[in-house]
Amino acid sequence: MASIPTTQKQWILTPNPAGVGAVALVDGPVPELGPTDVLVNIKAASLNYKDHIVRLPTPFSPTVPTVPLSDGAGVVVATGAKVTRFAKGDRVAALFSPQAYTVGRYPVPGPSLGAQLDGTARPYGAFDEQSLVRIPDSISFEEASTLPCAGVTAYNGLYGVKERAVRAGDWVLVEGTGGVSLFVLQLAKAAGASVVATTSSDAKAAKLKALGADHVVNYKTDADWGASARALTPGGVGFDHIVDIGGHATLPHSIKASRFGATITVVGKSDYSPNAPQEPDITTAIYFQTTFRGVQVGNREHFEGLVASIEGTKWTPVVDKVFEFKDLEEAYKYLVSGSHVGKVVVKID
Ligand SMILES: NC(=O)c1ccc[n+]([C@@H]2O[C@H](COP(=O)([O-])OP(=O)(O)OC[C@H]3O[C@@H](n4cnc5c(N)ncnc54)[C@H](OP(=O)(O)O)[C@@H]3O)[C@@H](O)[C@H]2O)c1
Known part of the structure; x- marks a missing residue:
């Protein structure tokens, strides 16, 4: 050496x-x-x-x-x-x-x-x-x-709370084709979960499918993409796990896509400026018994x-x-x- x-x-x-x-x-x-x-x-x-x-x-x-x-x-x-x-x-x-x-x-x-x-x-x-x-x-x-x-952020999102860890048969919503989201996709598939992924690009959709996404929804052309993604889960009951990467831009859709008792892991914002729009009202969590969880890596x-x-x-x-x-x-x-x-x-x- x-x-x-x-x-x-x-x-x-x-x-x-x-x-x-x-x-x-x-x-x-x-x-x-x-x-x-x-x-x-x-x-x-x-x-x-x-x-x-x-x-x-x-x-x-x-x-x-x-x-x-x-x-x-x-x-x-x-x-x-x-x-x-x-x-x-x-x-x-x-x-x-x-x-x-x-x-x-x-x-x-x-x-x-x-x-x-x-x-x-x-x-x-x-x-x-x-x-x-x-x-x-x-x-x-x-x-x-x-x-x-x-990678560690995605792992923490899916496994950080042991009793809520992703498992075979779960449905996971993956938002976009960025670094964190692709790790969520790959970890979820490795665990035997089903995945609906979103992207703004039809060209990127093919890559998501190649990585194992069961369905892909275009969040740019589908204004109600959270509801559309939810409709793809069996019986339309919604997702067990959602790793939210966009804050105000994605959280309303994440909430709409979630099932009763789901875990929504909040990891990012699409606008970090001081004047960024406010995050949405999350009081629907009372009815839906949602667990919101912030993670820092x-x-x-x-x-x-x-x-x-x-x-x-x-x-x-x-x-x-x-x-x-x-x-x-x-x-x-x-x-x-x-x-x-x-x-x-x-x-x-
Ligand atoms: N809390 C933590 O510990 C932690 C750790 C890492 C990252 N983060 C945060 O997580 C977020 C993602 O990080 P990253 O490194 O994965 O970013 P990245 O690689 O830059 O990912 C960006 C991708 O996100 C998708 N996207 C952007 N706006 C979207 C929207 N409104 N709806 C759905 N998808 C959207 C786009 O996918 P398409 O091109 O397919 O549309 C875009 O290519 C950032 O806010 C980052 O700061 C937090």
Whole structure:
């Protein structure tokens, strides 16, 4: 194995209180290891919509120059003196929030990579051993780089409350063809559930079918798509699980599509601006006995559950496009264009 350099070319996001933060490829140090740290040679990083959001001035954006992106996968190249969980050569990925390895009744996610902490847009990163997870041997580094945020969020949405975990025979509504939603689709199918997926694009509908969606509804051409999706469930009773990605844009439809006692997991908003429309009235939950559950990514147990699902049924995360490391800005633009199906990845040499 080549020796470990002391410096590296890494991306840095410089916050801009008046607009979009600039990203630049600059020289930086390869981090030194504390006793419980692991040095990971990051082979690939993936983008999430929030990586675009944190370039804007928001309460959860970086306040100082920071290595962007939260998600990546690579190989262990060195370990601190007290590390026991990993050894050189192990294939790993880091948790979105490094402190989220503890499992408790009230999860406290803490600071996250690519926002309050240096992220994965660099060839080498040091991570506490408790914040790392072994990745499946059956998938590439590019595919594994998609797991930490989108994959873990989807897993937490479907499995985070044990007595409500998705199971064979359930019906799951999947919204759009973004990163989180495709993980929901693949996890639901791996569990033996049936899936109705939505998209704005007939071309993307074919890809959803190829991934196992039982039915596809076009939410752009069907103004009452929640009701249409519900009508596709047996007896029109509605969905057991819905992972809502759009807030005010999708929640009214999610509520309409849900069955009595359903779980609606709220993960996102389609408009994060301060003037975004209000979320809908959810008092119908009284009658429908709906469980609304917000999730913020997930903990190490969720990540390990996601890995077990991939290893168990041998499914592969959907990578839409892989960009060169130098082309990170192009990767952001492509993600924001919304033309992707699944994940946008940057390969790190
Ligand atoms: N809470 C958490 O922990 C967490 C974690 C990850 C992401 N999120 C949030 O979850 C959301 C999705 O994230 P992502 O990374 O998966 O995004 P993404 O990859 O950028 O997905 C965007 C896709 O969502 C679909 N979409 C957009 N507006 C829609 C609408 N009104 N109705 C139905 N579908 C719509 C579109 O699919 P089509 O092109 O097929 O129409 C679009 O391509 C974002 O708001 C993100 O911030 C939250």
